[in-house]
Amino acid sequence: MSQAARAEAMADAFVRRLEARDLTVGIVGLGYVGVPLAEGFLAKGLRVVGYEPDAAKVAALAAGESYISHIDPVRVKLMAASGLFQPTTDPSSLAYADAILLCVPTPLDAHREPDLSFVEAATRTVAEHLRPGQLVALESTTYPGTSAEIVRPILEDVSGLASGVDFALAYSPEREDPGNIDFGATSTPKIVGADTAPERRMASALYGALTQVVEVADLKTAEAAKLTENIFRLVNIALVNELKVVFESLDIDIWQVIDAARTKPFGYMPFYPGPGLGGHCIGIDPFYLTWKARAHGEPTRFIELAGDVVTAMPARVVEATARALSDISGKAVNGARVLVVGLAYKKNVDDLRESPAIHVIRLLRERGAEVAYHDPFIPAAPDLAEHPEIAGMTSAAWAALSDYDAAVICTDHDGVDYAALAAAVPVVVDTRNALARAGVAAANARKA
Numbered sequence: 001m002s003q004a005a006r007a008e009a010m011a012d013a014f015v016r017r018l019e020a021r022d023l024t025v026g027i028v029g030l031g032y033v034g035v036p037l038a039e040g041f042l043a044k045g046l047r048v049v050g051y052e053p054d055a056a057k058v059a060a061l062a063a064g065e066s067y068i069s070h071i072d073p074v075r076v077k078l079m080a081a082s083g084l085f086q087p088t089t090d091p092s093s094l095a096y097a098d099a100i101l102l103c104v105p106t107p108l109d110a111h112r113e114p115d116l117s118f119v120e121a122a123t124r125t126v127a128e129h130l131r132p133g134q135l136v137a138l139e140s141t142t143y144p145g146t147s148a149e150i151v152r153p154i155l156e157d158v159s160g161l162a163s164g165v166d167f168a169l170a171y172s173p174e175r176e177d178p179g180n181i182d183f184g185a186t187s188t189p190k191i192v193g194a195d196t197a198p199e200r201r202m203a204s205a206l207y208g209a210l211t212q213v214v215e216v217a218d219l220k221t222a223e224a225a226k227l228t229e230n231i232f233r234l235v236n237i238a239l240v241n242e243l244k245v246v247f248e249s250l251d252i253d254i255w256q257v258i259d260a261a262r263t264k265p266f267g268y269m270p271f272y273p274g275p276g277l278g279g280h281c282i283g284i285d286p287f288y289l290t291w292k293a294r295a296h297g298e299p300t301r302f303i304e305l306a307g308d309v310v311t312a313m314p315a316r317v318v319e320a321t322a323r324a325l326s327d328i329s330g331k332a333v334n335g336a337r338v339l340v341v342g343l344a345y346k347k348n349v350d351d352l353r354e355s356p357a358i359h360v361i362r363l364l365r366e367r368g369a370e371v372a373y374h375d376p377f378i379p380a381a382p383d384l385a386e387h388p389e390i391a392g393m394t395s396a397a398w399a400a401l402s403d404y405d406a407a408v409i410c411t412d413h414d415g416v417d418y419a420a421l422a423a424a425v426p427v428v429v430d431t432r433n434a435l436a437r438a439g440v441a442a443a444n445a446r447k448a
């Protein structure tokens, strides 16, 4: 049989198994992305094997417990009760899977360059158990070229199998938006790219069982599409933060400006300012492209400028806090007791990776403030090597609000009593317009 015929036969067999719902999906990395993805496939009646090296996460998921606070425990109970879900620390279980989806971290290293060590390690693990007929798809956000230049060679070299003939390789970027109750794994279209038609057919069939599929010509176009989405967000978030600063100097409320501008039914999309930029995606992914562009001798001035603008925001918030303390209470930051409200990088999640609140805490301390935080989603700050400034901190009791000289709202979680905050703390600095949105008008509050 020719290689082309073998590839078509592989795709036919895969699609037949899928149509018969006799197919197992392997998910590598059961984190913020992997868990909802597993849930999506389980909901469509497919078996899911989840390989995750963190035994505590596996034990929790196997027991039907959610270890991610914005994922309702009932959802994880249902996953466990389905009888179709097998979370495991044993990578050899991946051999039973027909499709293996890689959902591992893609952070930046100490030099702010792509750290593909998780992708490489996970790919090697998959390669050690790879068998003919399997589909491997990378979902991690990364620069164009990763699947073809890093993932494919590892899979082929370790397994001795040929991509596009013995096994299929695809890239399908994850668009999970943690905490978003309107869009999830089964309601968000999935971009699918592969370098040959049979591989694309397999990947589209698999993801088509989950949600609407948008096919693109190849791996690198799919990789570029994901980065484009996140770079678009970064640049617009930076722009609106710059506008905030300019309008503040003109005594114009940026929030009212955005509310007015967004009434235009075309050609405008609202983005909102805040204390900076956080999370595992928008502050990191764009720099994957910067790195790749540099290797091709192309500048990425927009991306770098946007990065500079948002990185400066926490210092501005601290400066605004110092001004507000002085204007309202006649106090200095040095020696003031300050409560940072919200440690997570965005509302209603427990994810504090790259959170600007952490920078606000560090900068306030550098100016001599005594800082505590309150976050109903993060009872205790985890011990993270990259965030030593919050090690050992626990969420301060809400009842003790009168202990503080100032509060800085960094994250606008729902369920926080903003009226009580403004009533009890002499100075409130609001980076999210949380008070106004809660209908609280307070003379002791400043926007920043």
Ligand SMILES: NC(=O)c1ccc[n+]([C@@H]2O[C@H](COP(=O)([O-])OP(=O)(O)OC[C@H]3O[C@@H](n4cnc5c(N)ncnc54)[C@H](O)[C@@H]3O)[C@@H](O)[C@H]2O)c1
Binding pocket: 028, 029, 030, 031, 032, 033, 034, 051, 052, 053, 054, 057, 103, 104, 105, 106, 118, 121, 122, 125, 139, 140, 141, 142, 174, 175, 176, 177, 178, 280, 281
């Ligand atoms: N979190 C999001 O909102 C989001 C949204 C879209 C895309 N993404 C992208 O998805 C990818 C995963 O992000 P995440 O937020 O789920 O990360 P995460 O840290 O929550 O989860 C990743 C999981 O992979 C596991 N892991 C690490 N090394 C492994 C290995 N060698 N083999 C198997 N598992 C391994 C980790 O233990 C962890 O549980 C990243 O590329 C990220 O940029 C994330």
